[in-house]
Amino acid sequence: xxxxxxxxxxxxxxxxxxxxxxxxxxxxxxxxxxxxxxxxxxxxxxxxxxxxxxxxxxxxxxxxxxxxxxxxxxxxxxxxxxxxxxxxxxxxxxxxxxxxxxxxxxxxxxxxxxxx
Amino acid sequence: xxxxxxxxxxxxxxxxxxxxxxxxxxxxxxxxxxxxxxxxxxxxxxxxxxxxxxxxxxxxxxxxxxxxxxxxxxxxxxxxxxxxxxxxxxxxxxxxxxxxxxxxxxxxx
Numbered sequence: 001x002x003x004x005x006x007x008x009x010x011x012x013x014x015x016x017x018x019x020x021x022x023x024x025x026x027x028x029x030x031x032x033x034x035x036x037x038x039x040x041x042x043x044x045x046x047x048x049x050x051x052x053x054x055x056x057x058x059x060x061x062x063x064x065x066x067x068x069x070x071x072x073x074x075x076x077x078x079x080x081x082x083x084x085x086x087x088x089x090x091x092x093x094x095x096x097x098x099x100x101x102x103x104x105x106x107x108x109x110x111x112x113x114x115x116x
Numbered sequence: 117x118x119x120x121x122x123x124x125x126x127x128x129x130x131x132x133x134x135x136x137x138x139x140x141x142x143x144x145x146x147x148x149x150x151x152x153x154x155x156x157x158x159x160x161x162x163x164x165x166x167x168x169x170x171x172x173x174x175x176x177x178x179x180x181x182x183x184x185x186x187x188x189x190x191x192x193x194x195x196x197x198x199x200x201x202x203x204x205x206x207x208x209x210x211x212x213x214x215x216x217x218x219x220x221x222x223x224x225x
Binding site: 004006031033040041042043044045048050055056089091093095104105106107108109110112 | 120122124150152157158159160161162165204206211212213215216217218
């Protein structure tokens with residue numbers, strides 16, 4: 001069964017350092033999402049791509065976060081500089097597109113970030 | 117007010133019990149609804165999705181949607197300790213997924 005791949009699974013960094021997360025969606029899925037999930041809360045959307053284009057990045061803290069999906073396949077999310085409050089699980093998800101409505105969304109295992 | 121509300125629990129039940137998990141939503145534009153199960157330190161996995169009001173059954177799981185009252189439910193029959201996890205509901209319009217905060221469930225042997 002096809003899966004969304006993410007790496008690394010865990011990352012510990014010091015504040016002010018740069019970190020990067022990678023995601024490879026299910027093959028053929030045009031839509032890719034990056035979420036942040038704080039312990040005890042539901043996932044909150046950071047950025048959404050349709051192929052290589054950003055569809056929604058309204059909740060992305062653009063002063064420190066950036067995301068790209070250059071060839072419309074895999075994607076990288078970067079934080080620079082990391083802050084203590086960025087400690088969370090970063091989830092990548094993908095979905096195919098059925099007309100104007102997204103099909104079911106599948107999640108990767110996540111990257112757990114701890115900023116010290 | 118968040119668009120999707122969910123009682124965070126924790127909810128503890130004995131093995132074999134029927135579990136009822138619920139969400140409410142505020143946006144009439146939501147077109148369909150999903151339930152995800154998330155084990156500790158893992159990504160969410162899709163359990164069920166439904167487009168319309170009514171019930172949808174899959175094994176021990178039944179999803180129920182009442183669009184008139186903007187109410188979503190997930191029922192788990194014959195609950196097992198392996199069902200212990202956080203259950204997230206999600207509401208979808210277009211390509212936008214909005215998640216509830218999740219309900220943490222513990223099924224005690």
